[in-house]
Amino acid sequence: MRHFGRGFGVANFAVLAVLLMTTAGSSQDKPTKTEEDGKWMDAEGSPTYNIAADGKVDWYTYSGFRRYHSECHVCHGPEGEGSTYAPALIESLKTMKYPEFMNIVASGRTIQRPDKTSVMPALGDNVNVMCYLDDIFVYLKARADGALPRGTRPERSGEKPEAAAKNEKSCMGN
Numbered sequence: 001m002r003h004f005g006r007g008f009g010v011a012n013f014a015v016l017a018v019l020l021m022t023t024a025g026s027s028q029d030k031p032t033k034t035e036e037d038g039k040w041m042d043a044e045g046s047p048t049y050n051i052a053a054d055g056k057v058d059w060y061t062y063s064g065f066r067r068y069h070s071e072c073h074v075c076h077g078p079e080g081e082g083s084t085y086a087p088a089l090i091e092s093l094k095t096m097k098y099p100e101f102m103n104i105v106a107s108g109r110t111i112q113r114p115d116k117t118s119v120m121p122a123l124g125d126n127v128n129v130m131c132y133l134d135d136i137f138v139y140l141k142a143r144a145d146g147a148l149p150r151g152t153r154p155e156r157s158g159e160k161p162e163a164a165a166k167n168e169k170s171c172m173g174n
């Protein structure tokens, strides 16, 4: 074991304290996500998730969990983890941004491989997907970031926001 003089220990502590203060300061200066009517946006203006200290998620993340499992799960596997048929979206969303995600889901995409043709169907006409695309995106983003560990059944932190109900109604055409 190495022995440090008392002076070293104190100096070390001072450095640590400065580091801690710097980190705390910079995280406040960084543009972070914002919330409006229960919906969270990141600094780039793309929808994102919010998870409270008690582990409960915002409405959109909760809704996305449910929509994902009714519309995408059959091909992309439970909790976005992929299948032999379609890629793991929790890997894709580590780098894929919202506009690209939206494009692929709405317009579909075909990838030709030597051994097989891989087809993501165009879902742009499916209101059960398109009216909840932000929801599905933020759920998958939370999974991709590791904020929602595998096997978590998300609990929502509050009631459905009025804005969500309104948008849903007009999007579904009622």
Ligand code: HEC
Binding pocket: 068, 071, 072, 073, 074, 075, 076, 085, 086, 087, 089, 092, 101, 104, 105, 108, 109, 110, 111, 118, 119, 120, 121, 123, 129, 136
């Ligand atoms: C009928 C099966 C099927 C369904 C249903 C389906 N997908 Fe796909 N998806 C695929 C296949 C196969 C691919 C890989 C081929 C490709 O990217 O063109 C893919 C690719 C993707 C990609 C690109 C991934 C990457 O890493 O490039 C995204 C994003 C995606 N799907 C999102 C979704 C979402 C969101 C849903 C549900 C709303 C969904 N998919 C439903 C089969 C499906």
